[in-house]
Amino acid sequence: MELLVNGNTHVVDAPEEMPLLWVLRDMLDIKGPKFGCGVGACGACTVLIDGEPVRSCVTAAADISGAVTTIEGLPDGERLHKVQEAWIKHEVPQCGYCQAGQILTAVAFLERTPNPSDRDIDMAMDNLCRCGSYPRLRAAIKTAAGLEG
Amino acid sequence: MGRIAKYTRRGFLGLGIAAAGGLAVGYYYYQKPYPNPLPDTLEDGEFTFNPYVIIGLDNRITIITPRAEMGQGNHTTLAALVAEELEVDMDQITAEHGPAAPAYYNSAMMRDGAPFAFFEDGLVAETVRGAMGVVGKFLALQVTGGSTAMVDAYDKMREAGAAARMVLLEAAAARWGVPVENLKAARGAVLHPNGEQLSYGALVAEAALLKPPGSVVLKDPSEWRILGKSQQRVELLEKVTGAPIYGIDVELPDMLHATVSMAPRFGAKALSADTAAALATPGVLNVVEFVTNTEVGFGIVASNTWAAFEGARALNPTWEAASYPGDTAGLTALFDTTLAGEETFTMGGEGDAPGALDAASDRIEARYSVPFLAHTTMEPMNATAQFRDGKLKLWLGTQAPGLAASASAALLGIEAADVEVETLRLGGGFGRRVEADAAVYAAAIAAQTGGKPVKVTWSRETDIQHDAYRPMAVAQMRGALKDGLPEALDMRVAAASINKSFLGRVFPSLGGGGADRSILDGGFDQPFSWPHARFAAHQVDTAIPVGFWRSVGNSVNGFFYESFLDELAHAGGIDPLEMRLKMMQDPRHAPAREALKAVARMAGWGAALPEGVGQGISHVLSFGTWVAEVVQVDMRSGKVKIDKIWAVADPGLVLDPANLKDQVSSAIIYGLSAAIGQEITFADGRVMQENFYDYDALRMAGCPEIEVALLENSPRMGGGGEPGTPPVAAALGNAIFAASGQRLRDLPFGNSVEFDLG
Numbered sequence: 001m002e003l004l005v006n007g008n009t010h011v012v013d014a015p016e017e018m019p020l021l022w023v024l025r026d027m028l029d030i031k032g033p034k035f036g037c038g039v040g041a042c043g044a045c046t047v048l049i050d051g052e053p054v055r056s057c058v059t060a061a062a063d064i065s066g067a068v069t070t071i072e073g074l075p076d077g078e079r080l081h082k083v084q085e086a087w088i089k090h091e092v093p094q095c096g097y098c099q100a101g102q103i104l105t106a107v108a109f110l111e112r113t114p115n116p117s118d119r120d121i122d123m124a125m126d127n128l129c130r131c132g133s134y135p136r137l138r139a140a141i142k143t144a145a146g147l148e149g
Numbered sequence: 150m151g152r153i154a155k156y157t158r159r160g161f162l163g164l165g166i167a168a169a170g171g172l173a174v175g176y177y178y179y180q181k182p183y184p185n186p187l188p189d190t191l192e193d194g195e196f197t198f199n200p201y202v203i204i205g206l207d208n209r210i211t212i213i214t215p216r217a218e219m220g221q222g223n224h225t226t227l228a229a230l231v232a233e234e235l236e237v238d239m240d241q242i243t244a245e246h247g248p249a250a251p252a253y254y255n256s257a258m259m260r261d262g263a264p265f266a267f268f269e270d271g272l273v274a275e276t277v278r279g280a281m282g283v284v285g286k287f288l289a290l291q292v293t294g295g296s297t298a299m300v301d302a303y304d305k306m307r308e309a310g311a312a313a314r315m316v317l318l319e320a321a322a323a324r325w326g327v328p329v330e331n332l333k334a335a336r337g338a339v340l341h342p343n344g345e346q347l348s349y350g351a352l353v354a355e356a357a358l359l360k361p362p363g364s365v366v367l368k369d370p371s372e373w374r375i376l377g378k379s380q381q382r383v384e385l386l387e388k389v390t391g392a393p394i395y396g397i398d399v400e401l402p403d404m405l406h407a408t409v410s411m412a413p414r415f416g417a418k419a420l421s422a423d424t425a426a427a428l429a430t431p432g433v434l435n436v437v438e439f440v441t442n443t444e445v446g447f448g449i450v451a452s453n454t455w456a457a458f459e460g461a462r463a464l465n466p467t468w469e470a471a472s473y474p475g476d477t478a479g480l481t482a483l484f485d486t487t488l489a490g491e492e493t494f495t496m497g498g499e500g501d502a503p504g505a506l507d508a509a510s511d512r513i514e515a516r517y518s519v520p521f522l523a524h525t526t527m528e529p530m531n532a533t534a535q536f537r538d539g540k541l542k543l544w545l546g547t548q549a550p551g552l553a554a555s556a557s558a559a560l561l562g563i564e565a566a567d568v569e570v571e572t573l574r575l576g577g578g579f580g581r582r583v584e585a586d587a588a589v590y591a592a593a594i595a596a597q598t599g600g601k602p603v604k605v606t607w608s609r610e611t612d613i614q615h616d617a618y619r620p621m622a623v624a625q626m627r628g629a630l631k632d633g634l635p636e637a638l639d640m641r642v643a644a645a646s647i648n649k650s651f652l653g654r655v656f657p658s659l660g661g662g663g664a665d666r667s668i669l670d671g672g673f674d675q676p677f678s679w680p681h682a683r684f685a686a687h688q689v690d691t692a693i694p695v696g697f698w699r700s701v702g703n704s705v706n707g708f709f710y711e712s713f714l715d716e717l718a719h720a721g722g723i724d725p726l727e728m729r730l731k732m733m734q735d736p737r738h739a740p741a742r743e744a745l746k747a748v749a750r751m752a753g754w755g756a757a758l759p760e761g762v763g764q765g766i767s768h769v770l771s772f773g774t775w776v777a778e779v780v781q782v783d784m785r786s787g788k789v790k791i792d793k794i795w796a797v798a799d800p801g802l803v804l805d806p807a808n809l810k811d812q813v814s815s816a817i818i819y820g821l822s823a824a825i826g827q828e829i830t831f832a833d834g835r836v837m838q839e840n841f842y843d844y845d846a847l848r849m850a851g852c853p854e855i856e857v858a859l860l861e862n863s864p865r866m867g868g869g870g871e872p873g874t875p876p877v878a879a880a881l882g883n884a885i886f887a888a889s890g891q892r893l894r895d896l897p898f899g900n901s902v903e904f905d906l907g
Contacts, residue, residue, distance in 0.1 A: 014326025015431055017883070022455035026406060026791045031398040036527055036577070038458070041841035044527060054635030067218050071391030081391070087389045091381065091807070092418025094815060095220030096388030097395060097527040122850035122907050128841060130527045131220045134852040 006031060006073025014061055021045045023057040024070065032071035032100045036128070043127030046101035053108040062116050071100035074107065079082035083107050086144035102127050106141050116145060156660060185252035187213070197356040198316065200252040201231050201309035208350035210337060211236055213247035216255075216302075217293035217548045218384065219526075219578030220815070221809040221870045225382045227302050229804065234310030234367060234374045247572040248724040251551035253291040264496055264666050264673035267773050267867070268737040294583050294697060296772035296868020299804060302653040304367075311365040313356075320356035323348050325593055338698035370802075370846060376748070381806035382719040384574070394574040396546035397606060399533040405434065405603040409590050410464055411446035411615055414834035416692040417469035418445050427464040432456025436464060439593035441560055443586055443654050443694065444615065446595035452604050461608070471834025473691040480831060481518070484623040484689055488643040492685035494664040496675030500681030505637035509629030513720050516624060518826035519711045519896045522619035522698055523836075523844060528576020529612040530587040534562065534595035535602035541568045541592055542602075546575030548582040556585035556655050557592035572765050579819065580697030584617050585655050593898035613844055614836040617651070617696025618829055620644045621893045622668075624709040633721040634731060637681035642706065644668045646688050650695045670702030671769055671875055672710050676738035677729075691830075699819050700874040703771035707875030708824075708882070708896065711767035715883040716892065725883065726754055740799045740863040744777035747795040747858060751777035762792070763787035765883025769875035773867025774800040775860075776813070780880040784888045790900075791821075791881070792851040801863035809869050810857040816873030817855055820900075822846035824878035825906075826899040850907025 003010045003020075005028065014023050024030040024047070033056050034141070035042030040058035047056045050066035072082045080088075095098045109116070109124040116124070117130050121141050129137070144146050183517050187197040194206040203211040206545040212235075228244040247253070251724040265274040314334050322329035323337035324347065332339050338346045349356075370377065412419065419438075427436050427449055435450040447464060451457035474480045504902050506512060521577040532545035534557070541561060547553045547570070556570035575582055607615070622644035629637040649661030664686070666673075673684035698704065718725040733742045745768050749755070752764060761784045768777040776799075798813045827844060830837045838844040882893045885902065893901050 018453075018455055022453055026408065026455070028398055031393035031400070034395075034527070034528065035397065035454070035606065037841050039609070039840050039842065041845075042527070073706045075390070076201035082446070084389045088381075089813075090387050091385060093220075093382075093385065094222070094811065095527060095575060095577045096384070098162060099388055100391040103389060106308035108756060125849045128846060128848060130525060130579070130819070132815040132847070134818070134847075135814060138849065 003061060003064065003068060005068045006070060010142065012061065016062045017060050018076045019057050020047065020059045020061040020064060023061040024056065027087050030072060034097055034100060036098070043101045043105060044098045046104045048104055048108055049110060051108060053105045071104060074104070081107060081148070083110065086140040089143060090136045092136045092140050092141040093134050094133055098127055098129045102129065102137060106144065110145055115147070116141065116144060156346045179612065180397070183250070183252040183616040183906030186248050186252055190248060196353045196359065198313035198357065199309045200830065201306055202235065202313040204349050204353045206350050206353060208337060208348050210349065212242050212244050212763050213254035214244045215247050215291060216298045217546065217575050217582065218246070219548070219575035219582065220292045222382050222805065223298045224384060225380050226299060226805045226808060227306060228383060229375045229380055230302055230306035231310035233373055234307045235314050237337040239375060239380050241337050246572045249291060249554060249572065253295055255290055255292045255301045257297035257380045258292055258295045261295050261772065262798035263298060264664065266497065267770055268676060270455055279739055282834060291549065291551045292583065293578070294580060296871045306364050307367050311367055312361050315362045315365065316356040316359040317349055317352050319359050320352040324355065330725045355675050375596060376804050379805055395528055395576045396533070396544060396573045397528055398605055399544045399573065401533070401602045403601050404712055405450050405598055405601050406452065406454045406457050407445050407448050407450045407603050407605045408454065408461050409605060409607060409611060410461045410466060411540045411611065412468045413614060413836070414468055414471040416472055420469060422447060422464050423464035424464065427460040430456060430460040430463050433460035437594055437597040438755060439693055440589060441593060442657060443590050445591065448590070450594065450598060450603060471691060473834070474831045475834040477830045482619065484621065484643045487687045487689045488623055488625055488641055490687065492641065493688040494667050495683060496664070496666060498683045499679060501650050502637045502639045502681040502683035505681040506627050506629050506872065509637060512636055513628045513716060515626050515713060515716060515894055517624040517712065517894045519622050519705050519708060521621045521693070522611050522794055522823055522827055522831065523616040523829055524581035524698060525613065525839070525844060525846065526577030526579060527579050529609055530607040531605060532587040532591035533604040534591035534603060535600070536592065537597040537600040538749065539563055539567060541595070543568065543588050543591065544571045544573060545588055546573050546576050546582060547588065549585070552585045552655050553588035556589050560589050560592055561596055579699040580701070581616065583697055610839045610871050613838055613840065617694045619704065620647060620695040622705045626709060626713040627753045628713060628717050631718060632722045633723055634728065635679065635717050638679055639683045640672050640710065641687060642668055642672065642709065643689050644705065645686040645691065645695045647697060648693050649702065654694065662779030664779055667702035669706060671771060674770070675710060676741040677732040678735050699816065700871040703769055704820060708878040709767035711769065711876060711879030712817055712882050712894065715765065715879070715886065724755070727769065739769060740775040743860055743862050744768060744775045744797045744799050747794050747860060748777040748779050751797070751856060751858060752781065752795040754779060761888055763884050763887025764888055765880045767876040767879040771872045771875050772799055773865060774869065774872035775863060776872045776876050776881045778817070778876040780877065780884040782884040782888050786905060787905045789885060790905040794853055794855045796855065796857045797860060798857065798872060799860040799863045800867040800869060801861060801868045803859050803861055809859060812869045813857045813873035814855045815879050816871060818847055818852060820877040821881065822872035824896055825904050826897050840843045848877055
């Protein structure tokens with residue numbers, strides 16, 4: 001199969017049903033998407049496919065025709081994405097393991113909802129964080145949206 | 150990936166490096182019982198002064214922060230301890246975990262194991278603590294846990310920075326021929342009064358030849374530039390860019406992938422397994438068996454992790470029956486029976502509680518319970534191992550690299566010295582990664598891969614069903630009131646001994662571990678004066694492994710004790726805050742009083758609230774930090790909506806205010822997730838929960854606003870990672886009572902009331 005990941009085309013010899021997460025991590029050595037649950041329940045494996053957030057642990061790589069963006073492909077060269085900048089400003093990560101998935105979910109969310117309400121944020125950001133970074137995560141999304149300081 | 154990776158390379162580099170390392174005799178080389186492990190890890194042009202400081206000719210300054218970074222920000226604050234005294238700025242340094250070595254033992258953790266309350270500082274308590282600190286030194290346990298990283302490092306890492314600064318100043322004095330008193334260090338350079346300056350890099354080669362100071366004078370906190378102020382975390386960039394920093398991200402040449410399949414009933418052996426089906430799974434290369442101290446199982450080795458998971462499914466083993474009551478009802482009966490019998494030991498207490506209770510007319514009794522809990526770190530358990538030529542190398546995120554090494558060595562029949570551990574970042578720890586199991590199973594599988602490295606990743610289901618659980622516990626509380634105030638308390642707690650369970654896993658030769666204070670932590674050691682009080686542990690032994698879950702026994706007894714106090718207050722017709730303050734008149738209890746008063750002010754405690762809205766308060770002293778919390782709930786919809794949580798924490802000394810507040814907030818959310826909805830239950834001897842769909846935690850929408858304030862009244866320094874957890878369950882339950890009149894005594898509350906989580 002052929003996969004377009006972060007602008008690069010990869011030819012991969014993998015079983016039809018192999019989840020994208022494991023193709024990325026174990027075959028292409030792209031480690032940004034994390035394994036958390038394997039059943040699409042936590043969001044640590046979130047990647048963007050044509051800009052939409054997808055849980056890569058339950059998405060067969062063979063079914064994908066769009067462009068895959070992982071956290072590695074988010075910055076514009078050396079320049080971090082505004083969501084990453086906001087994450088640094090608010091020092092969102094603690095252990096950090098869920099944050100690549102959180103950031104990509106937030107990027108897609110803000111594309112669709114540039115002026116989110118608190119309620120919008122709560123509804124869209126359903127990824128699990130066991131460190132409880134939620135208060136700072138919420139603040140960082142507002143900063144990235146240009147809503148507050 | 151850090152210094153140990155360099156070590157192997159260094160083996161081939163030869164004399165130049167060895168000579169550079171050999172010249173670097175540091176302060177600690179003479180002062181401490183363990184040698185500096187860093188000379189063996191230096192790159193060309195690098196020099197070390199002690200186990201914490203490396204400076205290069207190119208001015209690169211590396212500070213070794215030898216504790217697990219699992220989200221607590223300790224690499225930042227540990228580095229700040231050294232940077233403050235070394236006179237370098239945080240943007241000039243790199244923090245590295247460094248090698249696993251005895252020099253990095255944690256003595257504070259052992260001190261905390263002494264059976265005394267934190268505020269008890271009499272001769273006996275201090276003597277025993279001192280002796281246990283010495284035990285810590287000789288066991289050389291490099292452990293991250295018990296919220297001890299800062300307490301342990303506070304003096305030794307500041308001294309390390311100061312000792313290195315002093316020889317750098319001396320080297321500059323010699324170079325310029327001026328008295329050292331005339332020179333000053335700042336921002337990684339030594340300044341001459343005439344305006345000249347020499348960078349540390351320019352001085353390091355000479356400084357490393359100088360005899361280290363015999364004693365150092367540390368700065369007064371009023372002179373601090375870095376400590377006491379919030380610092381930006383050192384690892385932020387890598388964490389927002391998805392850098393491959395965690396154990397699970399290890400990638401090595403020729404590396405195999407594997408997973409484990411183990412008995413769902415603890416201690417049971419396999420009766421059958423479909424090895425052929427597993428081997429027929431595409432990508433599966435081998436199925437191996439292993440027997441360890443803790444479990445019997447299979448390793449499924451494959452060309453990628455997913456194939457290993459698929460192979461494990463196909464293997465489909467059958468297992469023996471359980472040796473313990475197979476379901477939660479049977480376990481509950483065992484706990485209740487144990488509670489009704491003789492106690493195993495008592496701790497603390499005063500007066501004659503049973504006598505006073507028997508004589509009392511105004512008596513209250515209640516039974517409380519908490520379930521087993523899993524840790525569910527975001528990063529599932531994993532470890533990478535390579536066993537070649539009788540030597541083992543491990544790569545993993547661990548809170549105890551020395552234990553991972555010694556337990557793996559014991560399994561393979563090699564010396565611990567022949568195990569090298571590279572500690573990577575941890576995707577969560579919470580006490581789970583103190584355990585050595587992931588390392589041991591990886592070692593067992595690596596012994597059967599012909600010398601190839603193998604990364605062993607557990608499925609989430611395996612992670613949840615093979616944890617070392619927060620112990621289930623049942624308490625029988627009896628209290629008596631006199632003139633509306635508490636007069637006597639008899640607190641009996643049935644729970645398993647974590648020490649016994651843990652020692653059985655990692656040091657089986659050490660036996661049962663004696664009286665385990667964790668069964669009563671958060672009860673017997675709390676800052677209350679009772680005319681009569683008794684705290685009795687009724688130890689329950691089963692094969693279900695129990696371990697250290699964020700705040701350990703305090704999460705259990707903090708709930709029992711602080712909920713029951715609320716019951717006593719309501720029974721006595723006295724405000725729960727007022728009652729606590731009256732019981733905290735001993736001057737040593739002052740930090741608790743101040744924390745409670747502060748949190749009450751923040752929350753507007755005592756103000757009139759609408760019918761159906763209520764506030765609950767609690768206070769728990771754990772790991773040397775005093776934490777008071779108020780939870781406000783709104784139950785007008787029929788569901789419990791948590792409006793807000795206020796917390797005040799007093800660790801005596803705050804080294805990084807923003808980070809400590811984040812830790813308290815994190816610990817509250819961790820405890821809240823458990824209080825609302827988490828429990829591990831058993832049927833047919835197996836853990837019934839599998840994944841986040843049936844063992845979830847709070848998500849964004851259910852996370853209330855949390856406001857944290859810090860105080861520094863406590864006379865001694867306390868820890869940061871855990872103390873926010875213990876008060877929250879009781880404060881929530883007390884708030885539900887205030888709002889509804891419904892007293893909840895069994896966790897999780899979600900079994901009794903419905904929560905509105907957004």
